Amino acid sequence: MLLECMMNGHAILYTGVTVAFWTTILIVGTCYTIFDLGFRFDVAWFLTETSPFMWANLGIGLAISLSVVGAAWGIYITGSSIIGGGVKAPRIKTKNLVSIIFCEAVAIYGIIMAIVISNMAESFSGTTPETIGARNYQAGYSMFGAGLTVGFSNLFCGICVGIVGSGAALADAQNGNLFVKILIVEIFGSAIGLFGVIVAILQTSKVKMGD
């Protein structure tokens, strides 16, 4: 039975890496605890010493990339169904492009937010936590958070719209009356991407980076 479980080479690799990672963490943590070096684990030091620029740019990068992943995934799912269904029922081709457009919108949200957030990044001249100042830290963290927000929202929105659109295409191929009803489901699905954008805008509204 063990052989059947571990047949997949990917599974072995992933389990191996995960086990190695967590073992390292466990052993390092145990050693630090035993030798009374727990005071070295300083989250505040980490948050103040790492540059706000890193956080800001991670946010920008994740905003666009996660949105694009969502859009791509959705289009891949819907597109395959439209093409497959279109072989036997060519009339579905034009109408179902609407699903593709809904998926694409998610990517557009992502790039707009990425541009908006990147415009907020300014240079500052401080090097120590005192001279950098609280406002710059807040800016860095806000931009990171906004990027995460819009990225993940768009990721799941894109997947959702994609799967619904795929179902819509196949249903349409069977019976042309079904398409309009299913479109409503898709509209609800794409609204959640918009929520992410709104929240991200709110997060970065107070951002003021610079000296």
Place this chain on the structure above:
Amino acid sequence: MSVSGSSSKVRLMAMFVLLFALFSSQSSAAQVPLLMWSSEGLPPLASPAAGHITSNDQLTAYLTSAFGSGPNTVLLFLQDKLSKEDFTLFGGVFGNKQDSAFQNLEAALQASPSSVSLPALEWSDSSVMLALLQEKLDVSPVLVDADTLSHLSINTSASNLLLINLPYCTGLEKSCKEVLHENDGIIGEVLSIMKDKGVRFTAMYTGLQPSRVIPERSMSQQAVGRSLLQAVGPTVKEPIMFNETGNPCIMLWAHSLNISLTGEWIDLATQTPSLDGSICNGSNSLLVLTYASGYILRFAMSQRLYKVSARNWFTLDSVQLQLKNLTASYIGRRNIYAPAEYSFHCQSVTSFRDTLLVPSSNNNKNTTQWKLNFFDFQIQGFGLANGTNFSYASDCAGFFTAGIWMGLITSLLMLWIFVYGMHMIMQLNTMDRFDDPKGPSISVPQTE
């Protein structure tokens, strides 16, 4: 003119002496091989280890045992020059036995019931072997060759020493191989004559001098032994200790305490300070170093309980430098801290580069040029039980720097994304649900 001439002569002499000394210090391991076989038995001799040079004493002892009893007839084949390299070069030792120049010799060695071969016999003088045999056999050698031997009658009741001289190649007319081959022929002839005569004999084949001498370069005359690579370093200076009730209460050690007022650096660690004015109680410590040159350094530390981490931490609140009536204060509270029971160590504590000691904003304007630069700095103000050692040193440098953390986060994140994507791509498969191997294959019509 004559003075310079004589001085150059002296220099030449000195060079000769040096070269002579150099060459004489090189021991040349001159050695000749010796092959010995007998028509009856020889006493056994343990074959020497490879590279071992048999000494004359060992040979003398062996010959005593070999020729001890009764009269012996010894045939000495004395080649002008012989070395074991000759056997290697011309002996057909590389699988080409048919090219060997010592075929009779080898046959004789194999045919005799016992034989002794010494590949390296210590050689110092060409007459040693002959003299030795003369002494052992107590008879003078008779020079023979193949012709005279056949006509010679050998008296077996007395010892006989028959000497056959063999030439060595001079490289002029014949090649070395031919010469040795001829020698081998002579040996074969002589041996067959002896066999025809029916005389019991012992034969020895050796060289008058070695044909090749490889000078050994002796290693340096020092004893070759292991020695510690790290010499004992200079003694480390003691830390500055402020004692309270007999035991150290504050300890400070630094490789150098450099201060600069106008641009040139002064190392206060080379001067001896007085510790008057230092205070040490449970929650505050003040170390005052008063130097004879007029400088005063004050280190003010405090410790208390911090609730969030639930432990006591001490901080070096400020370092003050005073000269006459000018005082500059440097805040170390923010950066120099450690748990109260440990000491603080940092390789570089400065007030101007990677600042751990921040100049206070209240400083006198005249003191803005002042700088502090402490190397290899270690301080402890609390928690010294009763020893004179520092407690565990909490270092200012952690395992990972901030830069390493930032790099790790971004690169691991990207690596994770990549692995995720790779996993997704690698599990894409072509659909095979409707494959029907027995059905008709797909046909794509050429016309619309």
